[in-house]
Amino acid sequence: MNKLTTLIACSTLTLAGIAHASTPIQLSLPGVNLPSSNQVEGARASFLYGRTGQVKGIDLPVFALSDVNSFTGLQLGIFFGAGRVRDQFQGVAINAVNWHDGQDRGVNLGFVNLTNNVQGLNWGAVNIARGNALANVGFVNYAERTSFQIGFVNATKHLDGLQIGLANYAENGIFPILPLINFKKSF
Numbered sequence: 811m812n813k814l815t816t817l818i819a820c821s822t823l824t825l826a827g828i829a830h831a832s833t834p835i836q837l838s839l840p841g842v843n844l845p846s847s848n849q850v851e852g853a854r855a856s857f858l859y860g861r862t863g864q865v866k867g868i869d870l871p872v873f874a875l876s877d878v879n880s881f882t883g884l885q886l887g888i889f890f891g892a893g894r895v896r897d898q899f900q901g902v903a904i905n906a907v908n909w910h911d912g913q914d915r916g917v918n919l920g921f922v923n924l925t926n927n928v929q930g931l932n933w934g935a936v937n938i939a940r941g942n943a944l945a946n947v948g949f950v951n952y953a954e955r956t957s958f959q960i961g962f963v964n965a966t967k968h969l970d971g972l973q974i975g976l977a978n979y980a981e982n983g984i985f986p987i988l989p990l991i992n993f994k995k996s997f
Contacts, residue, residue, distance in 0.1 A: 969994040
């Protein structure tokens with residue numbers, strides 16, 4: 811009886827270790843990841859909706875929202891794909907919507923970029939950044955703090971750089987609202 815209990819315990823621990831190991835390829839559907847690993851090091855495709863923990867490599871949301879905690883690599887939305895990263899993003903995201911809640915390092919190209927603390931570039935029709943955004947290029951740009959914005963309408967609470975657009979608003983500016991160019995540099 812004791813040997814059987816030991817065998818069952820060892821088998822359970824071995825299978826649990828395999829279940830939590832990373833996988834090179836994953837297919838995500840609403841509520842299902844095939845295989846069920848929470849870590850992907852390679853390629854992942856999501857259809858409609860897919861949620862996993864960590865992706866390193868390429869992520870392909872196909873007419874889907876890809877939802878991950880941590881991402882490193884290339885995220886390429888196909889047919890209105892969208893990408894949500896909850897904690898850390900590093901790489902290039904090309905999606906209809908990029909929704910990044912945590913720290914962001916890299917380039918976000920999308921129709922709408924909803925980001926937080928971007929050390930890199932947001933390029934889209936609408937760019938909204940909570941926290942700091944190094945650079946925003948689009949029709950409408952908003953960032954709590956920024957160094958560079960170019961678009962038709964630019965707005966920020968704290969500008970430490972340059973805004974170029976038809977309407978520029980910087981709450982901390984000498985003149986908060988200026989057409990064409992607004993500049994503020996802290997020394």
